[in-house]
Amino acid sequence: MNLRYGMNPHQQTATATPIDPGTRPLRVVRGEPSYINILDAAGAWQLVREAATALGRPVAASFKHVSPAGAATAGPLDAVTAATYQLDPAATGAVTGAYARARDADPKSSYGDFVAVSEPVDEELADLLRRVVSDGIVAPGYEPGVVASLAAKKGGRFLVVEADAAFEPPAVEAREVYGLRLTQPRDGVPLTRELLTDPRLPAAAVDDLLLGLVVVRHTQSNSVAYVRDGMALGIGAGQQSRVDCTRLAGAKADTWWLRRHPSVQASSARIQDRVAEQLRRAGDVPDPAAWLRALDRVAFVSDGALPFADNVEEAARHGVRYIAEPGDSIRSAAVQQECDRRGITLVRTGIRLFRH
Incomplete structure:
Protein backbone atom coordinates (compact mmCIF):
# COMPACT_ATOMS: atom_id res chain seq x y z
CA MET A 1 0.00 0.00 0.00
CA ASN A 2 1.07 3.59 -0.57
CA LEU A 3 1.67 5.54 2.63
CA ARG A 4 0.99 9.22 3.20
CA TYR A 5 4.69 9.71 3.99
CA GLY A 6 7.54 8.04 5.85
CA MET A 7 8.59 8.74 9.43
CA ASN A 8 8.58 12.47 8.59
CA PRO A 9 6.50 14.34 6.00
CA HIS A 10 9.57 15.13 3.88
CA GLN A 11 10.27 11.39 3.45
CA GLN A 12 8.35 10.84 0.22
CA THR A 13 7.39 8.35 -1.06
CA ALA A 14 6.74 5.48 1.36
CA THR A 15 5.07 2.11 0.94
CA ALA A 16 4.10 -0.99 2.94
CA THR A 17 4.22 -4.29 1.07
CA PRO A 18 3.35 -7.76 2.40
CA ILE A 19 6.34 -10.10 2.44
CA ASP A 20 4.08 -12.85 1.16
CA PRO A 21 1.88 -11.39 -1.61
CA GLY A 22 -0.83 -13.89 -0.69
CA THR A 23 -1.29 -12.44 2.80
CA ARG A 24 -2.58 -9.19 4.19
CA PRO A 25 -1.75 -8.91 7.93
CA LEU A 26 -3.36 -5.45 8.13
CA ARG A 27 -6.02 -3.95 5.89
CA VAL A 28 -6.71 -0.21 5.84
CA VAL A 29 -10.48 0.14 5.90
CA ARG A 30 -10.60 3.92 6.09
CA GLY A 31 -8.01 6.70 5.95
CA GLU A 32 -4.46 7.17 4.67
CA PRO A 33 -1.78 5.83 7.02
CA SER A 34 1.74 7.12 7.47
CA TYR A 35 4.80 4.94 8.08
CA ILE A 36 4.50 5.44 11.87
CA ASN A 37 0.77 4.68 11.77
CA ILE A 38 1.57 1.26 10.30
CA LEU A 39 4.28 0.65 12.91
CA ASP A 40 1.86 1.57 15.69
CA ALA A 41 -0.95 -0.55 14.24
CA ALA A 42 1.30 -3.60 13.86
CA GLY A 43 2.90 -3.22 17.29
CA ALA A 44 -0.33 -2.49 19.13
CA TRP A 45 -2.17 -5.37 17.47
CA GLN A 46 0.56 -7.85 18.40
CA LEU A 47 0.39 -6.72 22.04
CA VAL A 48 -3.39 -7.08 22.44
CA ARG A 49 -3.53 -10.31 20.49
CA GLU A 50 -0.78 -11.91 22.56
CA ALA A 51 -2.10 -10.63 25.89
CA ALA A 52 -5.67 -11.70 25.16
CA THR A 53 -4.47 -15.19 24.26
CA ALA A 54 -2.27 -15.45 27.37
CA LEU A 55 -4.88 -14.11 29.80
CA GLY A 56 -8.09 -15.35 28.21
CA ARG A 57 -9.96 -12.04 28.22
CA PRO A 58 -10.28 -8.91 26.07
CA VAL A 59 -7.30 -6.54 26.04
CA ALA A 60 -6.85 -2.98 24.80
CA ALA A 61 -3.78 -0.83 24.27
CA SER A 62 -3.09 2.84 23.71
CA PHE A 63 0.00 3.22 21.50
CA LYS A 64 2.22 6.28 20.94
CA HIS A 65 5.45 6.33 18.93
CA VAL A 66 5.71 2.53 18.66
CA SER A 67 5.37 1.88 22.41
CA PRO A 68 2.28 1.49 24.59
CA ALA A 69 1.23 4.43 26.75
CA GLY A 70 -1.27 2.11 28.42
CA ALA A 71 -2.59 -1.45 28.24
CA ALA A 72 -5.33 -3.20 30.18
CA THR A 73 -7.56 -6.21 30.30
CA ALA A 74 -11.33 -5.97 30.54
CA GLY A 75 -12.29 -5.39 34.16
CA PRO A 76 -14.26 -3.19 36.56
CA LEU A 77 -14.18 0.56 36.00
CA ASP A 78 -13.36 2.54 39.11
CA ALA A 79 -15.22 5.75 39.87
CA VAL A 80 -12.51 8.03 38.45
CA THR A 81 -12.26 6.21 35.11
CA ALA A 82 -16.04 6.02 34.76
CA ALA A 83 -16.47 9.72 35.52
CA THR A 84 -13.58 10.77 33.28
CA TYR A 85 -14.98 8.99 30.22
CA GLN A 86 -18.65 9.40 31.14
CA LEU A 87 -19.32 5.67 31.31
CA ASP A 88 -21.73 3.68 33.44
CA PRO A 89 -19.60 1.11 35.32
CA ALA A 90 -22.53 -1.29 35.57
CA ALA A 91 -23.39 -1.18 31.88
CA THR A 92 -20.10 -0.69 30.02
CA GLY A 93 -19.08 -3.57 27.78
CA ALA A 94 -15.82 -5.48 28.10
CA VAL A 95 -14.04 -4.00 25.08
CA THR A 96 -14.97 -0.40 25.88
CA GLY A 97 -14.00 -0.95 29.51
CA ALA A 98 -10.63 -2.40 28.53
CA TYR A 99 -9.81 0.64 26.40
CA ALA A 100 -10.99 3.13 29.04
CA ARG A 101 -8.76 1.39 31.60
CA ALA A 102 -5.82 1.35 29.17
CA ARG A 103 -6.15 5.02 28.24
CA ASP A 104 -6.74 6.21 31.81
CA ALA A 105 -3.41 4.81 33.03
CA ASP A 106 -1.55 7.67 31.35
CA PRO A 107 -4.14 9.87 29.63
CA LYS A 108 -1.62 12.66 29.05
CA SER A 109 0.57 10.37 26.93
CA SER A 110 -2.48 8.79 25.28
CA TYR A 111 -3.48 12.09 23.70
CA GLY A 112 -3.50 11.38 19.95
CA ASP A 113 -2.91 7.65 20.40
CA PHE A 114 -3.35 4.68 18.11
CA VAL A 115 -5.91 2.33 19.67
CA ALA A 116 -5.83 -1.46 19.58
CA VAL A 117 -8.42 -3.91 20.87
CA SER A 118 -8.37 -7.68 20.72
CA GLU A 119 -12.09 -8.00 19.88
CA PRO A 120 -14.37 -6.54 17.20
CA VAL A 121 -15.31 -2.89 17.70
CA ASP A 122 -18.94 -2.21 18.63
CA GLU A 123 -20.90 1.03 18.63
CA GLU A 124 -20.29 1.60 22.34
CA LEU A 125 -16.51 1.75 21.83
CA ALA A 126 -16.99 3.82 18.67
CA ASP A 127 -18.96 6.34 20.72
CA LEU A 128 -16.10 6.64 23.21
CA LEU A 129 -13.56 6.99 20.40
CA ARG A 130 -15.54 9.86 18.90
CA ARG A 131 -15.13 11.71 22.21
CA VAL A 132 -11.37 11.30 22.72
CA VAL A 133 -8.37 12.58 20.76
CA SER A 134 -6.89 9.62 18.87
CA ASP A 135 -5.48 8.99 15.42
CA GLY A 136 -6.75 5.52 14.56
CA ILE A 137 -7.67 2.03 15.65
CA VAL A 138 -6.71 -1.53 14.78
CA ALA A 139 -9.02 -4.43 15.58
CA PRO A 140 -9.93 -7.87 14.18
CA GLY A 141 -13.30 -6.60 12.94
CA TYR A 142 -16.01 -3.97 13.13
CA GLU A 143 -19.71 -4.40 13.78
CA PRO A 144 -22.08 -3.09 11.08
CA GLY A 145 -22.24 0.68 10.96
CA VAL A 146 -19.18 1.27 13.14
CA VAL A 147 -16.76 2.19 10.35
CA ALA A 148 -19.23 4.71 8.96
CA SER A 149 -19.72 6.24 12.41
CA LEU A 150 -15.95 6.70 12.81
CA ALA A 151 -15.44 8.03 9.29
CA ALA A 152 -16.13 11.65 10.20
CA LYS A 153 -13.65 11.72 13.09
CA LYS A 154 -10.66 14.03 12.51
CA GLY A 155 -12.34 15.50 9.45
CA GLY A 156 -12.40 12.09 7.80
CA ARG A 157 -8.71 11.35 8.53
CA PHE A 158 -9.27 8.89 11.38
CA LEU A 159 -7.62 5.59 10.46
CA VAL A 160 -9.56 2.36 10.66
CA VAL A 161 -7.39 -0.74 10.26
CA GLU A 162 -8.50 -4.36 10.32
CA ALA A 163 -6.08 -7.05 11.48
CA ASP A 164 -6.19 -10.60 10.19
CA ALA A 165 -6.58 -12.50 13.45
CA ALA A 166 -5.45 -15.73 11.79
CA PHE A 167 -2.22 -14.31 10.36
CA GLU A 168 1.02 -15.81 11.65
CA PRO A 169 4.18 -13.79 10.99
CA PRO A 170 7.22 -15.36 9.31
CA ALA A 171 9.65 -17.28 11.50
CA VAL A 172 12.51 -15.00 10.41
CA GLU A 173 12.35 -11.23 10.50
CA ALA A 174 14.61 -8.75 8.71
CA ARG A 175 15.43 -5.07 8.93
CA GLU A 176 17.45 -2.93 6.54
CA VAL A 177 19.58 -0.23 8.19
CA TYR A 178 22.26 1.90 6.52
CA GLY A 179 22.84 -0.53 3.69
CA LEU A 180 22.84 -3.56 5.97
CA ARG A 181 20.18 -6.25 6.21
CA LEU A 182 19.82 -7.68 9.71
CA THR A 183 17.97 -10.96 10.17
CA GLN A 184 16.98 -12.93 13.26
CA PRO A 185 14.40 -15.49 14.34
CA ARG A 186 11.17 -13.84 15.39
CA ASP A 187 10.81 -13.59 19.20
CA GLY A 188 8.05 -16.13 19.63
CA VAL A 189 8.94 -17.51 23.07
Missing part, protein backbone atom coordinates in the same frame (compact mmCIF):
# COMPACT_ATOMS: atom_id res chain seq x y z
CA PRO A 190 5.57 -18.19 24.76
CA LEU A 191 4.75 -15.96 27.72
CA THR A 192 2.55 -18.01 30.03
CA ARG A 193 1.66 -18.32 33.69
CA GLU A 194 4.12 -21.22 33.93
CA LEU A 195 6.95 -18.66 33.91
CA LEU A 196 5.58 -17.23 37.13
CA THR A 197 5.17 -20.28 39.33
CA ASP A 198 5.82 -19.21 42.89
CA PRO A 199 3.54 -20.27 45.76
CA ARG A 200 3.87 -16.82 47.30
CA LEU A 201 2.19 -15.13 44.30
CA PRO A 202 -1.57 -14.56 44.46
CA ALA A 203 -3.43 -15.45 41.26
CA ALA A 204 -4.12 -11.77 40.56
CA ALA A 205 -0.41 -10.96 40.85
CA VAL A 206 0.44 -13.75 38.40
CA ASP A 207 -1.95 -12.25 35.85
CA ASP A 208 -0.60 -8.75 36.42
CA LEU A 209 2.97 -9.95 35.94
CA LEU A 210 1.96 -11.85 32.81
CA LEU A 211 0.32 -8.75 31.36
CA GLY A 212 3.49 -6.83 32.24
CA LEU A 213 5.65 -9.35 30.40
CA VAL A 214 3.60 -8.95 27.23
CA VAL A 215 3.64 -5.17 27.58
CA VAL A 216 7.44 -4.88 27.88
CA ARG A 217 7.91 -7.32 24.98
CA HIS A 218 6.17 -4.75 22.78
CA THR A 219 7.80 -1.64 24.30
CA GLN A 220 11.07 -0.05 23.21
CA SER A 221 13.93 -1.05 25.51
CA ASN A 222 14.95 -0.36 28.17
CA SER A 223 11.41 -0.88 29.37
CA VAL A 224 9.55 -1.57 32.61
CA ALA A 225 5.88 -1.71 33.54
CA TYR A 226 3.96 -1.23 36.77
CA VAL A 227 0.72 -3.25 36.68
CA ARG A 228 -2.21 -3.46 39.10
CA ASP A 229 -5.64 -5.08 38.70
CA GLY A 230 -5.07 -5.79 35.02
CA MET A 231 -3.92 -2.25 34.16
CA ALA A 232 -0.45 -1.03 33.26
CA LEU A 233 -0.35 2.04 35.50
CA GLY A 234 3.07 3.22 34.36
CA ILE A 235 5.18 2.18 31.37
CA GLY A 236 8.75 3.33 30.87
CA ALA A 237 10.21 3.04 27.38
CA GLY A 238 13.46 3.64 25.56
CA GLN A 239 15.63 4.82 28.45
CA GLN A 240 19.36 4.21 28.44
CA SER A 241 19.39 3.75 32.23
CA ARG A 242 17.10 1.13 33.68
CA VAL A 243 16.69 2.90 37.02
CA ASP A 244 15.72 6.10 35.17
CA CYS A 245 13.13 4.03 33.33
CA THR A 246 11.92 2.67 36.67
CA ARG A 247 11.61 6.21 38.08
CA LEU A 248 9.80 7.52 35.00
CA ALA A 249 7.24 4.72 34.99
CA GLY A 250 6.87 4.99 38.77
CA ALA A 251 6.04 8.68 38.50
CA LYS A 252 3.27 7.79 36.05
CA ALA A 253 1.88 5.20 38.46
CA ASP A 254 1.94 7.81 41.23
CA THR A 255 0.02 10.27 39.07
CA TRP A 256 -2.60 7.62 38.35
CA TRP A 257 -3.03 7.08 42.09
CA LEU A 258 -3.07 10.81 42.96
CA ARG A 259 -5.91 11.31 40.46
CA ARG A 260 -7.90 8.98 42.68
CA HIS A 261 -7.59 11.16 45.78
CA PRO A 262 -11.00 12.35 47.08
CA SER A 263 -9.93 15.98 46.66
CA VAL A 264 -9.32 15.59 42.93
CA GLN A 265 -12.53 16.44 41.14
CA ALA A 266 -13.10 17.52 37.56
CA SER A 267 -16.15 19.23 36.10
CA SER A 268 -15.13 20.03 32.52
CA ALA A 269 -17.46 18.77 29.83
CA ARG A 270 -14.85 17.48 27.38
CA ILE A 271 -12.83 14.40 28.28
CA GLN A 272 -9.39 15.86 27.61
CA ASP A 273 -10.23 19.03 29.53
CA ARG A 274 -11.39 16.87 32.43
CA VAL A 275 -8.10 14.96 32.33
CA ALA A 276 -6.11 18.19 32.31
CA GLU A 277 -8.10 19.44 35.30
CA GLN A 278 -7.42 16.19 37.18
CA LEU A 279 -3.70 16.43 36.45
CA ARG A 280 -3.55 19.99 37.74
CA ARG A 281 -5.42 19.13 40.92
CA ALA A 282 -3.36 16.00 41.50
CA GLY A 283 -0.43 18.33 42.07
CA ASP A 284 -2.27 19.96 44.97
CA VAL A 285 -3.32 16.84 46.89
CA PRO A 286 -2.93 17.48 50.64
CA ASP A 287 -0.15 15.37 52.17
CA PRO A 288 0.56 13.47 48.92
CA ALA A 289 3.19 11.28 50.58
CA ALA A 290 0.60 9.81 52.93
CA TRP A 291 -1.79 9.12 50.06
CA LEU A 292 0.91 7.52 47.93
CA ARG A 293 1.83 5.16 50.76
CA ALA A 294 -1.62 3.62 50.35
CA LEU A 295 -0.82 2.44 46.81
CA ASP A 296 -0.17 -1.29 47.18
CA ARG A 297 -0.32 -4.68 45.44
CA VAL A 298 1.53 -3.38 42.38
CA ALA A 299 3.42 -5.77 40.10
CA PHE A 300 6.60 -4.70 38.34
CA VAL A 301 8.16 -6.21 35.21
CA SER A 302 11.50 -5.44 33.59
CA ASP A 303 12.44 -6.49 30.05
CA GLY A 304 16.07 -6.98 31.10
CA ALA A 305 17.87 -8.08 34.23
CA LEU A 306 17.83 -5.61 37.11
CA PRO A 307 21.50 -4.59 37.28
CA PHE A 308 21.41 -2.98 40.73
CA ALA A 309 19.28 -3.06 43.88
CA ASP A 310 18.38 0.61 43.30
CA ASN A 311 15.66 -0.53 40.90
CA VAL A 312 14.04 -2.48 43.74
CA GLU A 313 14.36 0.51 46.08
CA GLU A 314 12.68 2.75 43.51
CA ALA A 315 9.94 0.24 42.65
CA ALA A 316 9.10 -0.19 46.34
CA ARG A 317 8.31 3.56 46.54
CA HIS A 318 5.37 2.96 44.18
CA GLY A 319 3.59 0.14 45.98
CA VAL A 320 5.39 -2.75 44.29
CA ARG A 321 5.00 -6.11 46.01
CA TYR A 322 5.83 -8.44 43.11
CA ILE A 323 8.66 -8.30 40.56
CA ALA A 324 9.38 -10.38 37.46
CA GLU A 325 12.71 -10.01 35.65
CA PRO A 326 15.05 -12.27 33.67
CA GLY A 327 17.73 -12.51 36.35
CA ASP A 328 21.35 -13.58 35.83
CA SER A 329 22.99 -10.20 36.32
CA ILE A 330 26.28 -10.04 38.22
CA ARG A 331 24.40 -8.41 41.11
CA SER A 332 21.35 -10.68 41.12
CA ALA A 333 22.13 -11.74 44.68
CA ALA A 334 21.98 -8.11 45.85
CA VAL A 335 18.69 -7.62 43.99
CA GLN A 336 17.26 -10.70 45.72
CA GLN A 337 18.45 -9.48 49.13
CA GLU A 338 16.81 -6.10 48.62
CA CYS A 339 13.53 -7.78 47.62
CA ASP A 340 13.67 -10.00 50.70
CA ARG A 341 14.37 -7.00 52.91
CA ARG A 342 11.34 -5.15 51.57
CA GLY A 343 8.96 -8.12 51.50
CA ILE A 344 8.79 -8.18 47.70
CA THR A 345 8.28 -11.48 45.90
CA LEU A 346 10.84 -11.80 43.11
CA VAL A 347 10.36 -14.18 40.18
CA ARG A 348 13.11 -14.82 37.67
CA THR A 349 11.78 -15.79 34.24
CA GLY A 350 15.11 -16.42 32.50
CA ILE A 351 13.75 -14.63 29.41
CA ARG A 352 15.00 -11.24 28.21
CA LEU A 353 12.47 -9.27 26.18
CA PHE A 354 14.46 -6.47 24.51
CA ARG A 355 12.88 -4.62 21.61
CA HIS A 356 14.81 -2.13 19.47
